[in-house]
Amino acid sequence: MAEIPSSLIARQKAELETWHADAADIGDFIAGDVWDALERKLENLTSDGLMWDFADFIQTGLLITLAMRFDEACERWISNRIEALSDAMQAAAGPVWDFDxxxxxxxxxxxxxxIRQRMTPKFERIFDTVKPGFLRMLARALADDADYVLEDMDKDAQKDAANLRAAFHAARSEISGEIARLAADLLRRTLHDYMAAMATVQSRSGTVREEEAGHR
Structure with missing residues (x-):
C-alpha cells in the first residue's frame, strides 16, 4: 500500500473543515441558483398569460425545473469539488481508497x-391563493360575448399571470430557505462520509506501517 503524504491529508482536512464552516453559505448559493432558474421558467411559462386549464402543466414544469436545477447546482458546488479531492486521494492511496x-x-x-415532493404542497397553495373564486371562474366559463373573448379574456389571463408571479416572489424567502437547508445538509453529509473514508484509509495505512516495522 502506498504511503499517503501527510501534506495531502493536511490540505484536504483543511479544505473539508472550511467547506463545513461555509455549509450554510454554500446552501444559500445553491438556493440562489435554483431560484433564478425557477423565476426564469415562471416568466417563460406565463409570458402569454395564465389559462387555468393549463395550471397543472405550469406547476409541473416549475417543480421539474426546481429539482433539475438543484441537482445541477449541487453537482457544481459539491459533487465536482469532492470528486477532485477524491481523485487526488485515489492517486495517492490506490485501491484502498473507497469513497464512492x-x-x-x-x-x-x-x-x-x-425537494420536488416537499415543494409540491407549497406550490399548490400558491396557485390556490391566486386562482379566482368559484363564481368568478364560472362567470368566465359561461361568457359567450365576443368582446370578452377578444379583449377581457386576455386581460384576465395576463392579470392572473402577474398575480402568480407576485405570489411566488412573496414566497421566495420560504422556498429559497428550504432549498438552502437541504443543500447544506447534503454538503455536511457528503463531508462526513468523505472524512470517514479518510479516517479509514489512514487507519489502514498506519496498520500496514506497523506490520512492516514488525517484520524488520
Whole structure:
C-alpha cells in the first residue's frame, strides 16, 4: 500500500473543515441558483398569460425545473469539488481508497426529488391563493360575448399571470430557505462520509506501517 503524504491529508482536512464552516453559505448559493432558474421558467411559462386549464402543466414544469436545477447546482458546488479531492486521494492511496463519488452524486439527485415532493404542497397553495373564486371562474366559463373573448379574456389571463408571479416572489424567502437547508445538509453529509473514508484509509495505512516495522 502506498504511503499517503501527510501534506495531502493536511490540505484536504483543511479544505473539508472550511467547506463545513461555509455549509450554510454554500446552501444559500445553491438556493440562489435554483431560484433564478425557477423565476426564469415562471416568466417563460406565463409570458402569454395564465389559462387555468393549463395550471397543472405550469406547476409541473416549475417543480421539474426546481429539482433539475438543484441537482445541477449541487453537482457544481459539491459533487465536482469532492470528486477532485477524491481523485487526488485515489492517486495517492490506490485501491484502498473507497469513497464512492457516484453515491455522492446520487444523493444530490435524491435530494432534488425530495425537494420536488416537499415543494409540491407549497406550490399548490400558491396557485390556490391566486386562482379566482368559484363564481368568478364560472362567470368566465359561461361568457359567450365576443368582446370578452377578444379583449377581457386576455386581460384576465395576463392579470392572473402577474398575480402568480407576485405570489411566488412573496414566497421566495420560504422556498429559497428550504432549498438552502437541504443543500447544506447534503454538503455536511457528503463531508462526513468523505472524512470517514479518510479516517479509514489512514487507519489502514498506519496498520500496514506497523506490520512492516514488525517484520524488520
Amino acid at each position: 463519488t457516484e453515491r455522492a452524486s446520487l444523493d444530490s439527485l435524491r435530494k432534488g426529488l425530495r
